[in-house]
Amino acid sequence: MAAHRKPRQRPRTGSAARTAATLAFAGAATAAALPGSAHAAPQPTPAQVKAKVDRLYHDAEVATEQYNGAKEKATAAARSLDALRDEAARRADRLNESRRALGSLAAAEYRSGGLDPAVQLLLSSDPDQYLQRASYVERAADRQAAEVDKVRRQVAEIAQLRAEAKEQLATLTARRADLEKHRTAVRTGLAEAQQLLDTLSPAERTAYDRSDTARGAGRADRGAPRLGAVQAPNARAAEAISFAFEALGKPYVWGATGPSSYDCSGLTQAAWRSAGVSLPRTTYTQINAGQRISRSELAPGDLVFFYSGVSHVGLYIGDGEMIHAPRPGAPVRVAPIDEMPFAGATRVA
Known part of the structure; x- marks a missing residue:
């Protein structure tokens, strides 16, 4: 009896091999897509x-100060442009008056200048009267020349003003472009920070808020400072400190200078303005x-x-503490100056 042998399989080559590989890849991809078949990216810890x-809030504050600076420069540029345009309009009015005066002189000269002066003298019945009139005409010519020079100067001045206004x-336009760039950076950073906070559970968000409030632990043990306990070196400093105490609890709003909300430099500016x-x-x-x-x-x-970029400022009130506008979601409050990397200090008055 003849033995039955299993047919020997040939290795796949060419298109058959490619087809098998494709099917295998597809099967693996399908398996990966099934629930529980792949590990999701780990959720960040609180x-x-x-x-x-914290990093996003800091970056947003840097952009806020850049926004404040760009806004200040844009406002100054707009005021300068308005002043240049107003001055050009005033100069144009004066130019029109000078042109009318020059036109009157030219018309008078045309009416009296029909004959040669020598002929007019020969035909005159009163030579003395003619010579008197001639002196008037000469002075009028001098005046006309002066008016011509005046008009020329005014035209040149207006052209200069218009060139400056164009610049x-x-x-x-460039300042406004900077303004929009920094505005976008602030909004993007704050939106991203909020999205991250929204991933926290209610308990984790409460813990975050408490940790933010309790930065620089130890102040609560000494009790919150009172305005009467602050020994200001002079009357102006006392007034600025009093203003800052009155602002406690008001919200942080980027770009705000009061009276209902502030950013960090807006608060110090308003306090010292008072x-x-x-x-x-900035x-x-x-x-x-x-x-x-x-x-x-x-x-x-x-x-x-x-x-290091001098992106935050507070008003010192003594005993290692300051009043400042921290960030969105954190109102104006008292905080230790040790809660952030110290960059320097300035005495205003």
């Missing part, structure tokens, strides 16, 4: 969310608005700045 949210318009001192708008200009002092020299009323 600590990781907090660290990233200022280009500057304003004391009769004008501060520039943290990186406020730090140069007075006498730079060391940390050991701090006195109530001084401005304290934080981070």
